[in-house]
Amino acid sequence: MIGDPYQLRHITSVGEEAEARFAKRAGVTDLLPRLSYVRNSTYDAAEAALSEAGGHRVFLREHYRCHPEIVAFPARAVYKGRDQLLVRTTPEQYTARIPPPLHGLVWHHVAGQARRVRSSWINDAEIDAIIRLLTEWSAAGHLANTDLSIGIVTPFRPQADAIRDRVRRLDLWASRPPPTVGAAHAFQGDERDVMLLSSVVALGIWPGSASWVSGEVNLLNVAVTRARAGLHVVGDEGACRETGGALRDLVACARLRACDGVANGVGPDTSLAVSTG
Structure with a gap:
């Protein structure tokens, strides 16, 4: 996963309340802290998973x-x-x-x-x-x-x-x-x-x-x-x-x-x- 957390984040038209309803309907409310599309980008999710696995980011210098x-x-x-x-x-x-x-x-x-x-x-x-x-x-x-x-x-x-x-x-x-x-x-x-x-x-x-x-x-x-x-x-x-x-x-x-x-x-x-x- 290649990205830059110091550039502009993604823009979503989905609100948090709507996302919570979708998650509840699908039975995945427990995944929102990690995989919320409103609050987290794909990069955020990948970085969090890497950190939990004991890894670290590689800075492209x-x-x-x-x-x-x-x-x-x-x-x-x-x-x-x-x-x-x-x-x-x-x-x-x-x-x-x-x-x-x-x-x-x-x-x-x-x-x-x-x-x-x-x-x-x-x-x-x-x-x-x-x-x-x-x-x-x-x-x-x-x-x-x-x-x-x-x-x-x-x-x-x-x-x-x-x-x-x-x-x-x-x-x-x-x-x-x-x-x-x-x-x-x-x-x-x-x-x-x-x-x-x-x-x-x-x-x-x-x-x-x-x-x-x-x-x-x-x-x-x-x-x-x-x-x-x-x-x-x-x-x-x-x-x-x-x-x-x-x-x-x-x-x-x-x-x-x-x-x-x-x-x-x-x-x-x-x-x-x-x-x-």
Whole structure:
């Protein structure tokens, strides 16, 4: 059984009461603590069985997807406690297809304001900044390669809807498909050459909502690691840093262009060891 408990969990439309009725009808109520579909994934059930049998998980230490600056964030904020994460990528490997200005982990500071919409949040200034970035990249020729895949991700669905509407109206997609836009769940199991992440966290957002974003480490892990060559975060740097948690770690990684313990100048034939202690 191969899986990652630090990515997004399964989504079920079955409620606990309905599941309890089904289990009672089938005479398997005693199995619910272990095999509840509502509360447990297949991975959870397999891990529990392994633990009861005296076994243990095997951590897959080698990473082959993301630019070293990008994977430094999950190494520090998500998989902490692991001795090392071996990053088998180098900055040079992306250069042939992807313009170097799009590489790495970059924070674009936007001092915007969050507004409440449908029990969720939108940040118009971040949407404007994303539109400017795409327009500037196109003008500079960075989007000329039609094989370059781009995605835009955000924790809040109304923000994703608003971004998608604005992006589709741009006159940039005559010869290439527009970016895929969605909340983190839309990208689970997927990847793009370049990702833009709109945090939405800014002046006006409720503290609980900001803390939810920073505390949803699995969500941020998925959002960040969908990017192969470049992750461009659009957000209020100060607000995200003050929120703490994983958002603060993401700010720190972007400011340094690498986390503590990540060496620069890695050659094309070497691996990069990222300390997670």
